[in-house]
Amino acid sequence: MCGIAGFIGTNNHERIKAMTDIMTYRGPDDAGYYNDDIIALGHRRLSINDLEGGHQPIANEKGDILLLCNGEIYNSPSLRAELQSRGHTFRTATDVEVILHLYEEKGEKCFADLRGMFGVAIWDKENRKLLLARDHMGQKPVFFATKGNEIAFASEPKCILESGILGREVDLEALWHYMSLRYMPDDHSLFAGVKKLPAATYAVWQDGKLRTEKYWHLDTFKNKLDGDEKELTDELEKLLLETIEMHLLSDVPVGTFLSGGIDSSLITAMTAKITGKKFNTFSIGVNDQINELPWAEKIAKQYNLNWCTETVEADLIGTIPEMIYHMDEPADPFGVGVYLVSQVASKYDKVVLSGDGGDENFAGYDRFAGQKLARLYGLIPGFLRRGVIGPVIGLIPESFGYKSLAGKLRWLNDVGGHAKTPGDAYARSMSVLRFTQEQKDELFTEKAIKQIADGDSVAQILKYFDDGTATEYLDKMLYTDLMTRIPDQLLAISDRMSMAHSIEIRPPLIDYKVTEFAASLPCSIKLRGTGTGLKYILRNVAKRYMGADLVDRPKQGFGFPIAKWLRTDLANFQRNLFKQSRFVELGLFKQEAIDRLMNEHIGGKADHNFRLWILINLEIWHRMCIEGESIDSCHDLIKKLM
Numbered sequence: 146m147c148g149i150a151g152f153i154g155t156n157n158h159e160r161i162k163a164m165t166d167i168m169t170y171r172g173p174d175d176a177g178y179y180n181d182d183i184i185a186l187g188h189r190r191l192s193i194n195d196l197e198g199g200h201q202p203i204a205n206e207k208g209d210i211l212l213l214c215n216g217e218i219y220n221s222p223s224l225r226a227e228l229q230s231r232g233h234t235f236r237t238a239t240d241v242e243v244i245l246h247l248y249e250e251k252g253e254k255c256f257a258d259l260r261g262m263f264g265v266a267i268w269d270k271e272n273r274k275l276l277l278a279r280d281h282m283g284q285k286p287v288f289f290a291t292k293g294n295e296i297a298f299a300s301e302p303k304c305i306l307e308s309g310i311l312g313r314e315v316d317l318e319a320l321w322h323y324m325s326l327r328y329m330p331d332d333h334s335l336f337a338g339v340k341k342l343p344a345a346t347y348a349v350w351q352d353g354k355l356r357t358e359k360y361w362h363l364d365t366f367k368n369k370l371d372g373d374e375k376e377l378t379d380e381l382e383k384l385l386l387e388t389i390e391m392h393l394l395s396d397v398p399v400g401t402f403l404s405g406g407i408d409s410s411l412i413t414a415m416t417a418k419i420t421g422k423k424f425n426t427f428s429i430g431v432n433d434q435i436n437e438l439p440w441a442e443k444i445a446k447q448y449n450l451n452w453c454t455e456t457v458e459a460d461l462i463g464t465i466p467e468m469i470y471h472m473d474e475p476a477d478p479f480g481v482g483v484y485l486v487s488q489v490a491s492k493y494d495k496v497v498l499s500g501d502g503g504d505e506n507f508a509g510y511d512r513f514a515g516q517k518l519a520r521l522y523g524l525i526p527g528f529l530r531r532g533v534i535g536p537v538i539g540l541i542p543e544s545f546g547y548k549s550l551a552g553k554l555r556w557l558n559d560v561g562g563h564a565k566t567p568g569d570a571y572a573r574s575m576s577v578l579r580f581t582q583e584q585k586d587e588l589f590t591e592k593a594i595k596q597i598a599d600g601d602s603v604a605q606i607l608k609y610f611d612d613g614t615a616t617e618y619l620d621k622m623l624y625t626d627l628m629t630r631i632p633d634q635l636l637a638i639s640d641r642m643s644m645a646h647s648i649e650i651r652p653p654l655i656d657y658k659v660t661e662f663a664a665s666l667p668c669s670i671k672l673r674g675t676g677t678g679l680k681y682i683l684r685n686v687a688k689r690y691m692g693a694d695l696v697d698r699p700k701q702g703f704g705f706p707i708a709k710w711l712r713t714d715l716a717n718f719q720r721n722l723f724k725q726s727r728f729v730e731l732g733l734f735k736q737e738a739i740d741r742l743m744n745e746h747i748g749g750k751a752d753h754n755f756r757l758w759i760l761i762n763l764e765i766w767h768r769m770c771i772e773g774e775s776i777d778s779c780h781d782l783i784k785k786l787m
Contacts, residue, residue, distance in 0.1 A: 147172040147188060147189055147213075147214070148165065148168040148172050148301070148644075149186075149188055149213040149215050150165050150186070150297075151186045151275070151298050151299070152184070152185045152308055153183060153184050153185075153275065153294075154294070154296070154297075155295075157184060157185035160297075160309065161178060161180070161186065161187040162187065163307050164299055164304040164305070164307050164308050165187035165188065165189050165304070167301075167307050168189055168301055169189055170471075170645060170646070171191065171215070171300060171301075172190040172647075174190050174192040175190035175200060176188065177190065181270075184268055186266065187213075188202060191495060191647055191649060193395050193397055193495060193496060194238070194240045194394065195240075195396065196397070198236075198237045198238055198239065199237055201214065201241075202268075203236065203241070203242050203245060204245075205249060206234050206236075209269070209270045210248060210249065210267065210269055211267070211268040211270070212242070212245045212265070214264070214265050214266075215300050216263030216264060216265075216284070217240055217241075217261050217262055217263070217649070217651065218241055218263065219240075219394055221240035224247065224258065228247070240261075240394060241263070243259075245267075248267055248276075253276065254360070256278045256360050257361055259280070260656070262284035262285045263284075264277075264279055264286055264287040264300055264342075266287075266298060272351070274349060274351045275349070275350040275351070276347055276349055276350075277298055277342055277350075278360075280345070281345045281361050282502075282631060282632060282636065282655050283343070283344025283345070283631065283632025283636055284636050284639075284640065284652070284655070286300055286342075286637065287300065288301065288302050288334060288339055288340065288341055289348070290305050290310050290311055290338050291310075291350075292338075293353070295310055296310075296355070297310045301473055301641075302334050303473050305336075311337070311338040313336065313771045314336070314338070315335060315336070315337060315731075315733075315771065316333060316334065316337040318333065319333035319334060320335060321585065322602045322605055323474075323475075323759075324580040324602075325579050325580050325585065326629070327477065327759070328630065328637070329341065330605040330633060331343055331633075334474075335474055335770075343357075343359075343632070344632040345359055345361040346359050346360070347360055361657070362614075363657075363660060363664060366615040366616070366617075367614075369665060369666070369667050370665050374670060374682075377670060382686045384662055385654075385686065386415055389415050389498065389653045390419050391656075392653045392656070393419065397494070397495050398424060399416075399494070399497065399651075400424050400426060400427060400453075400494040400498075401424070401426050401427070401498045401499070402490070402500065403426040403441045404437055404441060405428065405439070406437065406500065407503065407680070407695070408500025408501075408502075408503035408504070408509075409441075409499065409500035410441075410444045410695060411500070411503075411683070412500050412653060412654070413444055413450070413498075416498060417449075423449060423450055423451060425450070425490075425493050426441070426445050426451065426452050426453065427453050428442075428452065428486065429454065429456070429482065429485050429489060430454065430456040431456070432456060438454060440695055440698075441454070443695065444691060447691065453489060454489070459705055461478070461481060461707065462715060462718070463783070464481055464485075465761075465762060465765055465779075466765065468480055468481070468642065469762065469765055469779075471641045471642065471644070471645040472637075472638070472641045473641075473770060474766065475766045477634070477638055479638060480638040480641075480642045483650075484642040487642055487643040487645065487648045488646050491646040491647060494648075495647065496648075496651065497649070497650055497651070499639065499651070499652045500652070500654060502659075503683055505623065505626045505627055505630070505631055506623070506654060506655065506659065507663055507682065508623060508671040508672040508679060508680055511675060512574050512575075513622060513672055513679070515675075516618065567610075567621070568607045568610040568611050571606065571625065572606045572607060579755050579756060580756055582602065585600075587735070588734055588735060588739070589733065589734065590733060590735055592733075593733040593734075606625055609624060609625040609628045610622075610624075610625045619668045619671065619672055620668060623663075623671075624664070631655065636652075636655070666682060670682045676699060684697070707755075707758055711746055711754050711757050712747050712749065715787075716747050718783070718786050718787050720743065721786040722761060722764055723743060723760070723764070727764055727767040727768065728764070739760060742756055742757060742760075
């Protein structure tokens with residue numbers, strides 16, 4: 146795992162070190178550089194494979210093609226053997242060198258052959274061509290910016306900003322979509338001019354022009370597998386064992402995250418079966434919050450593993466500056482858990498396997514099952530829903546607890562009662578706790594709205610939901626999640642929060658071969674109602690490795706009582722922060738709209754905790770990432786405003 150950076154333009158050699166130094170935490174073990182009259186390349190290395198010889202940039206036999214890679218290539222042993230049989234000579238024992246020789250063989254088509262996670266840059270000297278590429282699922286990031294005949298690229302936006310190729314400005318369109326989606330879709334970042342290379346895509350920069358192309362599409366939803374339940378469960382178990390074994394490719398010890406949930410427990414148990422050895426597992430608990438540590442401990446003891454755990458204080462607001470610095474985006478509550486458990490793991494190992502992707506591939510969220518109920522609710526005559534049921538639901542006292550009855554009923558009324566199409570229902574289910582189109586119209590000023598060319602956030606979801614790749618309703622939801630939330634939110638958080646502590650996370654359940662297999666499974670074997678019917682087939686596999694008491698217990702998740710805190714301990718903090726809102730000062734947000742959301746929440750009239758969390762983080766993000774304030778100064782600001 147590493148950080149990569151490069152610059153084509155004038156004075157490139159003076160910029161590259163600053164671009165790489167700013168992300169030393171991504172690769173504290175080594176630094177490498179290359180400069181000529183055209184391009185500068187920089188690399189920060191976290192040494193995992195070929196500890197002594199894996200220095201980058203790596204050159205091919207002739208020295209006319211150079212490679213930077215952030216990631217791991219799990220099928221590199223078989224690819225290496227094949228390439229050597231064709232006469233290729235390898236300079237290192239590192240896994241990523243296979244990319245160089247594949248490029249010599251196949252050119253731009255080489256990336257489809259790779260099984261792993263990667264953000265890649267290839268400099269073809271002879272053709273004066275730069276290639277950038279991301280892995281199939283978007284596990285590893287690549288950002289870039291262009292200006293005239295210049296291009297800068299890097300693993301993180303802050304590195305591109307450090308190059309000086311452009312100034313620090315807010316991308317209003319990305320901001321608009323983020324308010325509803327909680328992620329930046331497709332090629333957006335929050336910085337004007339900084340683009341994100343989408344997953345399964347490569348870009349070519351040549352003669353001052355840029356073109357992009359997809360090299361892989363998830364197209365197995367329509368090719369449903371035959372076989373009975375046991376046969377398909379056996380096949381899934383075999384694939385997962387093979388995939389996990391590939392993910393263990395490493396010259397350093399590999400541990401696992403062990404939350405106590407089904408997915409991380411299954412990955413841990415299968416890893417134990419494959420290796421037959423004791424390894425480290427990592428868990429965290431948060432004081433006074435949902436705690437799954439007893440279940441994690443049970444798995445660690447069952448397989449005789451080292452259980453490394455810590456119980457931490459729930460200082461959510463205190464982690465915001467660090468999280469924003471590493472995300473280059475507003476902090477997400479989900480990221481706190483990844484950040485804290487990575488901090489624990491960094492004391493022992495460099496590489497960990499995680500259970501990310503199980504819910505998205507195998508239908509593990511309540512909202513997947515809830516859509517059926519929402520469609521039934523939508524069959525109730527409109528005059529009853531609008532005139533009787535809706536007003537009654539509105540009278541139910543607001544609850545700020547996890548999975549509250551009030552929240553579920555409001556979700557049902559909004560999704561089932563107002564959606565015009567199945568796609569609209571799904572889109573509403575994804576953003577019901579965030580900003581709706583109407584709420585953004587109230588929040589943003591006319592000045593800001595006029596600068597937004599494409600303001601349809603729902604369309605960012607529907608373009609996948611309705612593109613015909615999947616036909617069944619559940620598959621449409623799963624496919625949309627895999628094309629949007631997975632690369633743009635879940636995996637982005639996983640990468641940044643782990644790399645903040647120089648930890649490489651490998652999630653076998655989101656390997657693209659596993660994703661292709663999951664897509665080909667009949668919907669009936671993935672989802673059979675709520676509770677134990679969620680991710681049904683994955684539960685069947687898990688029962689072969691652990692007790693039914695763990696597998697069949699209700700899904701708990703990892704969360705903080707943000708709603709309660711914003712009404713109590715953090716009430717004064719947000720009041721003071723919003724009094725000096727940067728977005729109001731810039732003429733982007735309306736002060737009265739922010740005040741209304743805050744006062745309704747503090748007064749218990751509505752639950753705006755997700756919306757207020759977004760606004761709080763945007764304020765701190767602007768100070769750090771646009772104005773250039775330090776982590777320490779933002780900590781001081783938080784203390785002052787409390």
